Amino acid sequence: xxxxxxxxxxxxxxxxxxxxxxxxxxxxxxxxxxxxxxxxxxxxxxxxxxxxxxxxxxxxxxxxxxxxxxxxxxxxxxxxxxxxxxxxxxxxxxxxxxxxxxxxxxxx
Amino acid sequence: xxxxxxxxxxxxxxxxxxxxxxxxxxxxxxxxxxxxxxxxxxxxxxxxxxxxxxxxxxxxxxxxxxxxxxxxxxxxxxxxxxxxxxxxxxxxxxxxxxxxxxxxxxxxxxxxxxxx
Numbered sequence: 001x002x003x004x005x006x007x008x009x010x011x012x013x014x015x016x017x018x019x020x021x022x023x024x025x026x027x028x029x030x031x032x033x034x035x036x037x038x039x040x041x042x043x044x045x046x047x048x049x050x051x052x053x054x055x056x057x058x059x060x061x062x063x064x065x066x067x068x069x070x071x072x073x074x075x076x077x078x079x080x081x082x083x084x085x086x087x088x089x090x091x092x093x094x095x096x097x098x099x100x101x102x103x104x105x106x107x108x
Numbered sequence: 109x110x111x112x113x114x115x116x117x118x119x120x121x122x123x124x125x126x127x128x129x130x131x132x133x134x135x136x137x138x139x140x141x142x143x144x145x146x147x148x149x150x151x152x153x154x155x156x157x158x159x160x161x162x163x164x165x166x167x168x169x170x171x172x173x174x175x176x177x178x179x180x181x182x183x184x185x186x187x188x189x190x191x192x193x194x195x196x197x198x199x200x201x202x203x204x205x206x207x208x209x210x211x212x213x214x215x216x217x218x219x220x221x222x223x224x
Contacts, residue, residue, distance in 0.1 A: 004151075043201050043215040044152065087151070096142075096213065098151040 003027060003097045006088050010103035015080055021073040021102050023088030032091035033064055035073045037084045038101065044087055047073075080106050110136045112204050114216035121192055122224055128188045129219045131202030137182035138204030142213060143175075146199040158185055192223045 006023045013019050021035075033050035048055065050062040050071055061074040071088055083106045088099035111134040121127050131141060140159050144152040156172075158164035158179035166172045176188040185204075189196055199220050203213035 041199070041218075041220065043218045045215070046212065095154060095157075098153075100149070100151040 002100075003092070004088055004090050004099040006086075006099040007102045008100075009085075010105055012105045012107060013078060014107050015078060017078050017106075019075045019078055019082075019104060021075075021086050021088070021104075023071040023073075023099055025069050025071070025088075025090045025092075025097070027090070027092040027097075028066075028069060030069075030090045030092045030097075031094075033071050034089040034091075034096075035060075035062055035071075036087040036089055038087055039084050047086070075104075078104075078106050080108060082106050110134075110204070110206075110214040112138075112202065112214045112216040114202055114219050116219060117217060118220040118222075120222045120224065123193050124191055126188055126190045127192055127221060128186055129200055129202075129221075131185045131187070131204070131216050133183045133204040133214070136204075136206055136214075138185075138206060139182065140205045141179055141185040142203045142205070143177060143185075143187050144201045144203065146201060146218075152201065155187075189221065192221070194223045197221055197223045 003026050035047040036044040037047045038044040050064045054063040059076045063072045085101040085103045087101045090097045113132045115130045143155045146152045155170045156164040156166045158177050160179050160182050164177040179185040199218050201218040202216045205213045
């Protein structure tokens with residue numbers, strides 16, 4: 001089993017739709033959780049950290065369920081510029097463990 | 109925010125040659141730098157962690173004699189792929205962190221290596 005697993009994708013959705021990404025992690029002692037965004041042939045960029053109480057940043061909402069070892073990212077009112085690969089990242093034993101990413105394609 | 113640069117951004121070389129990739133933190137001192145490799149449609153894989161002035165810690169399965177890492181200063185780390193082969197073709201990304209791995213990692217733009 002992979003340490004961090006994500007939906008394989010790609011997700012093809014129309015502009016304006018709501019998109020949900022799911023992620024599970026295997027190490028129950030993991031300390032921190034993040035969502036990164038990676039554009040094609042570019043480095044990953046931090047989108048948001050994920051807190052136990054859930055957190056929101058504009059159109060983006062992240063949630064964490066430690067009991068289920070599950071992380072989610074919701075994008076509302078999706079824009080063309082949201083097209084990218086979304087990476088779930090977990091800090092375990094002071095290392096960042098990366099999911100394979102889910103590619104999102106927003107269609108006009 | 110903190111800026112990390114990498115050089116070169118892409119390189120094409122013949123099999124058997126060595127390639128050096130530089131990673132620099134431009135506006136902060138990075139006590140720890142990380143080197144990742146990413147194959148197409150796969151996740152980032154940590155290759156090694158280096159702390160300034162000490163030997164790098166390599167992840168399991170990464171050959172330290174093939175991937176030479178030098179972190180001689182607080183702003184520069186280098187990765188040398190020795191005797192590169194086509195299977196070494198990948199996207200190499202460095203990141204830098206201040207003080208410890210507890211802190212956010214700032215990523216360089218990556219180097220795309222193609223070995224013919």
